Amino acid sequence: ADYWKSQPRKFCQYCKCWIADNKPSVDFHERGKNHKENVAAKIAEIRKKSVQKAKQDKKMCKQFATMEEAAAKAYEEDLKRMGLEGGTCTSRAKAETPRAQTAGPASTASAASTLSTVSTAYPAAYPAAQ
Numbered sequence: 001a002d003y004w005k006s007q008p009r010k011f012c013q014y015c016k017c018w019i020a021d022n023k024p025s026v027d028f029h030e031r032g033k034n035h036k037e038n039v040a041a042k043i044a045e046i047r048k049k050s051v052q053k054a055k056q057d058k059k060m061c062k063q064f065a066t067m068e069e070a071a072a073k074a075y076e077e078d079l080k081r082m083g084l085e086g087g088t089c090t091s092r093a094k095a096e097t098p099r100a101q102t103a104g105p106a107s108t109a110s111a112a113s114t115l116s117t118v119s120t121a122y123p124a125a126y127p128a129a130q
């Protein structure tokens with residue numbers, strides 16, 4: 001008698017409603033005008049949020065870049081100090097110093113491009129992941 005209660009149900013987070021968890025019901029629901037409108041609204045909302053997040057991440061990136069720069073400088077100082085004090089480290093320090101200088105801007109640029117890829121790809125991929 002309670003058979004209907006044990007029917008698996010699927011929650012549509014776009015429409016905030018429950019649907020029977022079987023292919024025809026889900027297909028019927030997802031083809032519905034109401035559902036499509038809700039999905040579109042959700043995607044617009046996610047896109048807005050991801051843009052805000054990207055802005056935040058870029059701010060974070062700037063902080064990291066500054067930290068990296070400071071770390072690279074400290075590292076350079078260390079190398080100079082080791083070069084002066086150690087003697088045997090002099091040649092290694094000279095070889096590695098230019099690499100430490102170029103690593104900063106290059107890594108910042110690649111991080112920024114990764115961010116923009118993520119923020120544009122995510123909303124498009126979102127419905128497919130459901």
Ligand SMILES: [Zn+2]
Nearest residue numbers: 012014015035
């Ligand atoms: Zn729905």
